[in-house]
Structures are given as C-alpha cells and as structure tokens.
Amino acid sequence: MDSINEDLLRRLSEVGCNSLFSGIDSASNEKLKLIKKGFPTDQVIDAFGVLKKYKYATTASFMVGLPGDNRQKIFDTINLAKRINPDFAMFSVTAPSYPGTELYENIDYYGIELMVNDWSQFTLAKPVARTSPLSTRDLRRSLVNACVNLYMRASFLNSGHRKEADGLRAEPR
Secondary structure (H helix, E strand, O other): OOOHHHHHHHHHHOOOOEEEEEEEEOOOOOHHOOOOOOOOOHHHHHHHHHHHHHOOEEEEEEEEEOOOHHHHHHHHHHOOOOHHHOOOOOEOOOOOOOOOOOOHHHHOOOOEEOOOOHHOOOOOOOOEEOOOOOOOOHHHHHHHHHHHHHOOHHHHHHOOHHHHHHHOOOOOO
C-alpha cells in the first residue's frame, strides 16, 4: 500500500490489470510497525479509494491474534475492513510459523505460546498459538465474528458484491 498511487494504478489498468490482493493485517499502526508493514492505515484507506475509482477487484487479508491484540483491537480491524469494503476479505489467525520472521524469532518476547508443535497443523483458520489476552477459543470466535460482521451487513448483501458472487454459481443440471 505504501507504493500505491493513482498514476501507477491508472497505468496498470491501461495494460489490463484489474485486481489487487493486499495484506492489510491490522487497523493498529502499532501492530503494523511490529510486523514491519511500512504503511499506516490512512494509506490503506486512501489506496482503496483509488482502487475503487479505477474499478479494481480487491482482496484484502487481515490477521487476528497479533501480539497485544485484544477484542477491541480485533474489532477495530473488522471496522477497517468494513470501511475499505474490499470485494473479498480473508481473516486468518496469526501463527509465528516462519523461521526468520520477527514473531517466530522473538516468540517469548511477544508473549506467544505455541499450542501445537506439528507444522502440518498450521493453517490460516486454526489457532496454533495464543497470546496473553486471547485464548485459542477467543481467536476462533474472532475469526467467525470477523466474517459475520463483514459479510452479513445489509450494505454488503445488497451490493454488487452479492450479484457478482451469484453470477459465479454453477447452473443446476
């Protein structure tokens, strides 16, 4: 998001680019700095405005369970997702599973407790770690809450998002 600007998106649109996937992760600028994102949420909001202007299909991913996350911070992230209103959003549970990443290398410092040691269990939807304020149960509930809050809004259900999704369904035989 830190390199998105109107001129770039206009030129990409001219050569046929019509969609963009963005790893937004959090509404907390503090958390974005922690995971070395390099852009604040106001840039995300501005970038999504330009993406809509050029009619890009947008996908945004968000994380729940970053160190220091609590219910309010997760709620703020859900509200950011609503505000930027991507065509599709993915919510996943933070998993410090990649050697060399800030979270993996400093797991004790960030108060993360791995609940599973089998890497085959590490998925985007199954909590494998917890932080001091959030249990794995809290994290599972947060994922469900995020999806319900975003996709079950009347404004989403009545929008073109729904019509486009309906058009993707297979015709009955």
